[in-house]
Amino acid sequence: xxxxxxxxxxxxxxxxxxxxxxARFIDVNFxxxxxLPTDMKEQWAPLVAATGDFELYRKKYPGFERHQVMYFxxxxxxxxxxxxxxVTNARENARIIRENLSKETWEKVNELYYMxxxxxxxxxxxxxxxxxxxxxxxxxxxLIYGLADATVARTEGWHFRxxxxxxxxxxxxxxxLDVKYHILLPTTHEVGSPLDxxxxxxxxxxxxxxxxxxxxxxxIDPSGVVEFLVLNKYFPRSIFYCLKEAERCLRxxxxxxxxxxxxxxxxxxxxxxxxxxxxxxxxxxxxxLHEYLDNIQLKINHISDLIDINYFRAKDNFVYQPxxxxxxxx
Amino acid sequence: MNTEGYSCNEHFDEMFTPDGQVRGHYDEFYNxxxxxxxxxxxxxxxxxxxxxxxMGMTFNVYHDNQGLEKILHLDIIPRIIAxxxxxxxxxxxxxxxxxxxxxxxxxYNDQKIxxxxxxxxxxxxxxxxxxxxxxxxxxPKGIWCHITGTDLxxxxxxxxxxxxxxxxxxxxxxYMLESREIIKRAYPQLFNDEGVMPVSDxxxxxxxxxxxxxxxxKPVVGVLTPGIYNSAYFEHSYLALQMGVExxxxxxxxxxxxxxxxxxxxxxxxxDVIYRRIDDSFLDPLTFNPESMLGVxxxxxxxxxxxxxxxxxxxxxxxxxxxxxxYVPRIIKYYLGEEPILHNVPTYLCREEEDRKYxxxxxxxxxxxxxNAAGGYGMLIGPKSTKEEHERFKFxxxxxxxxxxxxxxxxxxxxxxxxxxxxxxxxVDLRPYILYGKDIEVIPGALTRVALKKGSLVVNSSxxxxxxxxxxxxx
Numbered sequence: 001x002x003x004x005x006x007x008x009x010x011x012x013x014x015x016x017x018x019x020x021x022x023a024r025f026i027d028v029n030f031x032x033x034x035x036l037p038t039d040m041k042e043q044w045a046p047l048v049a050a051t052g053d054f055e056l057y058r059k060k061y062p063g064f065e066r067h068q069v070m071y072f073x074x075x076x077x078x079x080x081x082x083x084x085x086x087v088t089n090a091r092e093n094a095r096i097i098r099e100n101l102s103k104e105t106w107e108k109v110n111e112l113y114y115m116x117x118x119x120x121x122x123x124x125x126x127x128x129x130x131x132x133x134x135x136x137x138x139x140x141x142x143l144i145y146g147l148a149d150a151t152v153a154r155t156e157g158w159h160f161r162x163x164x165x166x167x168x169x170x171x172x173x174x175x176x177l178d179v180k181y182h183i184l185l186p187t188t189h190e191v192g193s194p195l196d197x198x199x200x201x202x203x204x205x206x207x208x209x210x211x212x213x214x215x216x217x218x219x220i221d222p223s224g225v226v227e228f229l230v231l232n233k234y235f236p237r238s239i240f241y242c243l244k245e246a247e248r249c250l251r252x253x254x255x256x257x258x259x260x261x262x263x264x265x266x267x268x269x270x271x272x273x274x275x276x277x278x279x280x281x282x283x284x285x286x287x288x289l290h291e292y293l294d295n296i297q298l299k300i301n302h303i304s305d306l307i308d309i310n311y312f313r314a315k316d317n318f319v320y321q322p323x324x325x326x327x328x329x330x
Numbered sequence: 331m332n333t334e335g336y337s338c339n340e341h342f343d344e345m346f347t348p349d350g351q352v353r354g355h356y357d358e359f360y361n362x363x364x365x366x367x368x369x370x371x372x373x374x375x376x377x378x379x380x381x382x383x384x385m386g387m388t389f390n391v392y393h394d395n396q397g398l399e400k401i402l403h404l405d406i407i408p409r410i411i412a413x414x415x416x417x418x419x420x421x422x423x424x425x426x427x428x429x430x431x432x433x434x435x436x437x438y439n440d441q442k443i444x445x446x447x448x449x450x451x452x453x454x455x456x457x458x459x460x461x462x463x464x465x466x467x468x469x470p471k472g473i474w475c476h477i478t479g480t481d482l483x484x485x486x487x488x489x490x491x492x493x494x495x496x497x498x499x500x501x502x503x504x505y506m507l508e509s510r511e512i513i514k515r516a517y518p519q520l521f522n523d524e525g526v527m528p529v530s531d532x533x534x535x536x537x538x539x540x541x542x543x544x545x546x547x548k549p550v551v552g553v554l555t556p557g558i559y560n561s562a563y564f565e566h567s568y569l570a571l572q573m574g575v576e577x578x579x580x581x582x583x584x585x586x587x588x589x590x591x592x593x594x595x596x597x598x599x600x601x602d603v604i605y606r607r608i609d610d611s612f613l614d615p616l617t618f619n620p621e622s623m624l625g626v627x628x629x630x631x632x633x634x635x636x637x638x639x640x641x642x643x644x645x646x647x648x649x650x651x652x653x654x655x656x657y658v659p660r661i662i663k664y665y666l667g668e669e670p671i672l673h674n675v676p677t678y679l680c681r682e683e684e685d686r687k688y689x690x691x692x693x694x695x696x697x698x699x700x701x702n703a704a705g706g707y708g709m710l711i712g713p714k715s716t717k718e719e720h721e722r723f724k725f726x727x728x729x730x731x732x733x734x735x736x737x738x739x740x741x742x743x744x745x746x747x748x749x750x751x752x753x754x755x756x757x758v759d760l761r762p763y764i765l766y767g768k769d770i771e772v773i774p775g776a777l778t779r780v781a782l783k784k785g786s787l788v789v790n791s792s793x794x795x796x797x798x799x800x801x802x803x804x805x
Contacts, residue, residue, distance in 0.1 A: 002582050006595045095386070096558050099571035110386050156595060253595065311595045 001156045005100055007312040008093040009157050013164025015090035016109075016141055021172035022073055022083045023138040025051070025179075027131055028206035033066070035198050044069035046182035050175045053081055070125040074134070075116065083137065084116045100157055104147050112140045159249040163307065166249065170242035171300050174293040176206055177229050181290045200225050207237045226289060227281040230296075239296060240276040246303075247273050253311070265306035272299050331368050333360075333746065333753050342488050342743040343755060344409055355412035355803055358524050362517070363407070368752065374516045375406050375748055381512050387505070387564060403796035404509050405747045406516055409758060409778040410801045419482075419490060419762065420772040422672030427478055427764050429662040430495065430649050434474040436665075438464050438645060448664050449657045453681070453732075457654075459647035461610060463617050463630060469643040470543045476641040477536070477605075478764040479503065479777070482672070484743035491673045491740065493759065495655065497646040499607050502777040503763050504565035505797055507532055507572075510775065513799040525804035529775035532763070533572035539767030540573075540603045543639035549602035552576045552592065554583070556608045556624045566607050576601075580608075585628030588635040603639045604629075610644045652735050653679060653701040676738060680731040689727065689736040693720045696736040698727070713739055742787055745798065747780060757781045758798065759789050774802040 025047055033042045045064040048057045053072075056079060061068050075084045091113045098106050115137060124133040145165075152158050180203055200220050204210040209228065212235055217224040232238040247269045254262045261267040284292045338346040345356045352360045363371075382401050411419075436443050437454050444451040454460055479500025481493040510529055514521055540551045555566035557579050570577035582593055583601065591598040606613065612622040617630035632638045648654065656677035659670045678685040678696070689696060693712055700708035710723045727734045744755035762776040778798040779789035789795040 001595050002576055002578065003593045003595055004579065004582050005576075092558075095567075097577075098386075098567040099577045106386065107384050110384060114383075 001160075003312045005097050006156065006160045007308070008097040009100065009160040010164040010307065010312075012090050012093040012097070012109075013161035014168040015086045015093065016144060017165045017168035017172065018081065019083045019086040019090065019112075020138055020141040021169070021176070022051075022081075022086065023134040023141070024206045025176065026070060026073055027134045027138070028202050029179075030131055031205065032199065032202040035202075036195075042066055046179050048072070049182045050179040051081060052175070053079060067125050070130065074125055075120045084120065087113055087116045102147070102151050104151070105144060108140065108144045108147060112137070112144070115140060154252075156253055159252045160311075163246050163249040163253075166242045166246040167300055167304060169237060170239045170246070171297055173207065173229055173237050173239050173242070174296045174300075176203060177226065178290060178293050179203070181293075196222075204228075209235060209237060223281050223285065226284060230284060230292075231276060231279060231281065240273070243269060243273045243276065250307075263310050265303060265310050268299075268303050268306055272303070331363055331366060331371055331753055333363070336746065336753060337755060338744070341741050341755075341757070342484050342486050344484075344743055344745045344758070346746075353412075355410050358520065359408065359410060362520050363753075371406070371748055378404055378406050378512050378516060381515070382508075385508060387508050402505060403782060404505075404512060405756075405780060405782075405796055405798050406513065407746050407748055407753075407798065408513060408801045409745045409760075409798045410803065411776075413803050413805050416774065416802045418671065420774075422490075422670070423480055423762060423764050423772050424770045425662060425666065425668065425671050426480070426492070426495070426658065427475060427766055427770055429665050430497065430658070431472075431474050431766065432665040433661050434643075434646060434649055435468065435472060437648070438467060443661070443664055446664070448660055449654070450681075453653055454648060457648050457651055459610075459645075459651060461618075461645040461648070463634075464643075464645035467634060467645075470636065470639040473543070473766050474643040475646050475649075476539060476543075476643075476766050478766070479761045480764065482760045482762075483740055484760070486741040489673055490760070491675045492658075493675065495650040495658070496761075497650040498609070498642060500761070500763070501562040501565055501607075502761060502779075503532065504568040506763070506773075506775055506777045506800070508568070509797060509799045524801065526801045527774035527804055529773055532773055533569060535765055535771065535773070536569065536605075537573040537575070539765045540605055540639075540641060542767040543641065544602040546602055550575075550592075550600060551603045551605070552578045552601050554578050554580070554604050554606040554608060554626075556580075556612070560607075562607065569605070578604075580622075580624045580626050583626040583629070585626060585632050588628070588632045588637055590626065590629055590632045590638045601638065603641065605641050610647060613640075613644060651701055652677075652699050653681070653732075656735060675740060678736040680727050680734040680736065685736075686727065686731055689734075690724055693724060693736075695738065697739055698723050698734055698736045701733055701735055711739065742781075742789075745778070745780065747782070747798075749782075749784075754784070756784070757787050757789070760800070776800040776802075 029044065029047050036042070044066055048054050048064065048069055051073065057069075057072055060078065061072065072079050073082055076082045077084055079085060091109050094101060094106055094109045119133055119137075124130045127133075148158070148161070180199055197220050200222060201210060204213050204220075204225060207229065213220075213225065213228050216232075217228060228235060228238065230239045233240065235241060247266070250266050250269060251257075251262075254266065256262040256266065261270050287295075336346065336350075338350065339348040345353060345360070347353060379401070382404060387401060433443065437460070441451070443449050444454060475497045477500065479496045479502060481496060482490045483493055484490050506529060537551065541549050543549075551573070552575055553566055553570040553573075555563060555577055557563065560566070567577050576592060578592060578601075584591055584593065584598070586598075590601050590604070592601050608624050611619045612624045614625050614627065614630040615622045616627050618625075629638065630644070633640050633644070655674070656679050659674050662668060662670045678689045680686045680689055689698070693710075696712045698710040698712065710719060712720070742757040742759060745758050746753045747756040749756075758778050758780045760776050760778055763773045765771045765773070778800045780796050780798055781787055781789045781794070782796045783794050786794065
C-alpha cells in the first residue's frame with residue numbers, strides 16, 4: 001500500500017473516532033448537568049479541560065456557559081478538534097483516498113459531513129435539548145464502522161484504519177476519565193456522596209459501559225471504575241484493550257508472527273501494553289490518576305510518531321529515513 | 331409533460347423535426363415523457379441532484395473548510411442517438427484517431443509528411459507543443475494517443491462536425507459513467523424497453539488497454555493525479571477505484587536506475603504503466619518544466635528506456651493545435667488514402683495569404699481563434715463584437731498571422747431540457763471517448779454537455795454548463 005494512502009487511512013480512523021468521542025462527551029455532560037442540584041452551577045469547564053483545548057477556549061470566550069462550550073466542542077471551526085473539524089478532516093482524508101474505500105463508506109462519510117454542516121446552520125447548540133443531534137452523529141459514525149466491519153477486506157488498509165481508531169480511542173478514554181479529576185465537588189466531604197456516584201455513573205454511560213461495569217464489578221466505586229476503564233482485559237474501550245488490539249494491528253501490518261518486536265513502534269507499544277497488563281489499580285493510585293493518564297497520553301503520541309516514521313516516510317527498501325519527527329496531522 | 335410550443339425550427343433539434351414531429355429514435359422516450367406529470371419529472375430531477383451530492387460527484391476548486399465543491403448539473407432528459415448514426419460516428423472517429431496516431435509517429439521520427447509538404451514543417455517544428463525530447467522515440471506498441479475525447483457539434487444542416495481532437499488527457503468520462511447510473515435509476519422500465527448500449531465496462535476496457543502497453547504478464551498500473559485541488563480529482567480517484575489500481579501523486583513515485591517505483595509501506599514497488607492526468611510540461615522537472623512540483627524526477631528517462639509506459643504519450647499536444655486541426659483532412663488522406671468520414675469545420679489559416687485576405691474581409695462573420703490558446707482565451711466572435719474589436723483583431727492577425735485561424739460561426743443542435751419554464755430546448759455538444767490499445771474502440775456513449783442558459787452556446791462547466799446522459803441505441 002502507498003505510504004501516503006496508509007497515512008490518510010490512519011488519520012481517517014483517528015478523526016472519526018475523535019468526532020464520535022466528542023459526541024459522547026457532550027451527551028454525557030448534558031445528562032449529568034440535569035441531575036445536579038439546582039443551586040449548583042452547570043459545570044462545563046471540566047469538559048473543555050479534558051479535551052486539552054482549555055487555553056484556546058479561554059482566549060475565545062469569557063465564561064463557560066453551556067451553549068458556548070457546546071458550540072466550541074461541536075461546531076466551532078476555530079477549534080481544530082471540534083466535531084466539525086474532525087469530521088471535515090476525516091472526509092478530506094477519505095476524499096483523498098476515495099479509490100481505497102468502498103462506495104458506501106465514502107457516501108456515509110460524506111453524509112456525516114453534511115449532517116454537521118446542517119447542525120451548524122440550524123444552530124443546534126442553542127436548542128433546549130440538542131441530544132438528538134449528537135446521538136444521530138454518533139450513530140452515523142457507528143454505521144460507518146459497521147459498514148467497514150461487514151465489507152472491508154482485512155488487508156493493510158483495514159489494519160491502518162483500526163490502528164488509528166484504537167489509538168484515538170485509548171487517548172479519549174483516558175481523557176474521559178480525566179474529566180472526573182477536573183469536576184469540582186462542592187466540598188471534600190462530598191467524595192463518596194450520591195453526587196460523586198452520579199459523576200462516576202455518567203462517566204461509565206459516556207463509554208456505553210455502565211451495564212458491563214455493573215455485571216463485572218457490582219457497586220460503583222472510584223477505584224473499580226478506573227480499573228475498568230484503564231486495565232480491563234475485555235471491555236473494548238478500556239485503554240489496555242485498545243493498546244492490545246493496536247499492537248495486533250501493527251503486527252499484522254509487518255506480518256510479524258514471531259514473539260518479539262520487529263521495529264521501533266512495535267517495541268514501544270509492546271512495552272506500554274505489557275506495563276498495563278501487569279499493573280494493579282493500586283499502582284495507578286500511587287502515581288496519582290491525573291499524572292498517570294497524562295503519561296499515557298504522552299506515550300500514545302510517541303507511538304503515533306513512530307508509526308509515522310516506520311510506515312509513512314519509507315524512502316527505499318532498506319533504511320527508513322525519518323525527515324522529521326513532527327506529524328503531518330494532529 | 332406537455333411539449334406543445336416547443337421551438338425546434340431555428341436549429342437542428344435532436345428530438346423533433348422542424349415541423350414538430352418526433353424523430354423515430356425518440357419515440358419511446360417521447361411516449362414516456364408525454365404521460366409523465368410535471369411533478370413526476372421534477373421529482374426525478376430532484377432525486378438525481380440528491381444522488382449526485384451524496385456521491386460527491388463534484389468538480390472545481392476545493393477548500394478544506396469551505397466546501398466549495400460544485401456539482402455539474404445533470405439534466406434528466408437523455409440525449410439519444412440512433413444506431414445507424416452512431417455507426418457512422420464510430421467509423422469516422424476510428425479513422426481520425428488512426429491517422430492522427432500515424433501522424434504523431436511520423437513527425438517525431440521520419441517526418442515524411444513534412445518533407446512531402448503536406449503539412450508545413452515550421453508549423454509543427456516551431457510549435458511549443460512539439461517536444462524535442464520525444465524526437466526519435468516510439469512509444470510502447472507504437473501508440474501515442476491512447477485516450478481521446480473528441481468534441482463534436484451538430485450544425486443546422488444536421489451533420490456532425492469535429493470541433494476539437496483533445497489528444498491530451500481529456501476529462502469528463504466519469505460523468506458519463508456516473509450519470510448513466512443515476513439516469514438508470516430514474517427510468518428503470520424505459521431502460522429495459524429502449525435497448526441502450528452499456529458504458530459501464532469502460533473502466534475494464536481502460537485497464538485492459540493500459541495493461542496492453544506493458545510486456546509483463548501482470549503489470550502494475552497507476553493513475554497519476556496532480557492532487558486533490560485539481561478540478562478533475564473526482565474523476566482521477568473514480569477511475570483508479572473502478573480499475574482497482576493505485577491513485578498516485580508525484581510524491582508517491584521515485585525513479586531509480588531508469589525504473590519508476592511507488593513508495594509503499596513495504597518499501598519500493600515498481601510501476602509499469604502510468605495513466606497520467608498531468609500535463610506534459612509538468613511530468614518531469616528534469617526534462618520539462620523545472621518548476622514542476624507535481625511531476626516525478628527522471629520519469630521521462632524511465633519512459634525513454636522503455637521501463638514505464640505513459641498514457642497518453644508525451645508530445646501528443648502538437649497534433650491537437652488549432653492550426654494543425656485544419657490539416658487533419660489532408661493528414662487522413664495522406665496516410666490512409668481515404669476521404670475523411672467526419673467533417674472538419676471549414677478553417678481559414680491566417681498564415682496562408684488567400685485565407686488571410688478572406689478573414690480580414692469577412693471578420694464580422696467569423697470566429698477568430700488563437701492557435702495556441704485553449705478554452706476561449708484570445709478569441710473573437712465576429713457577429714457579436716464591436717467595430718473596434720474587429721479592427722484590433724485585424725491588427726493582431728496582420729502582425730502575427732501564424733498565430734490565428736478563423737472559422738464560420740456554427741449553430742449547435744438543441745435537446746429538450748427540464749427548465750423552470752417546463753420543457754425547453756438547450757444547445758449541446760458531444761464528447762465521445764475513444765480508447766486505442768490492441769484495437770481502436772469508441773465507447774457507445776458520450777458526455778453531452780449542455781448550455782443551461784437560454785440561447786447560450788457556451789457548454790463549459792465553469793460557465794453555467796450542465797450535462798446529459800447520452801444513449802446510443804442497439805437498433
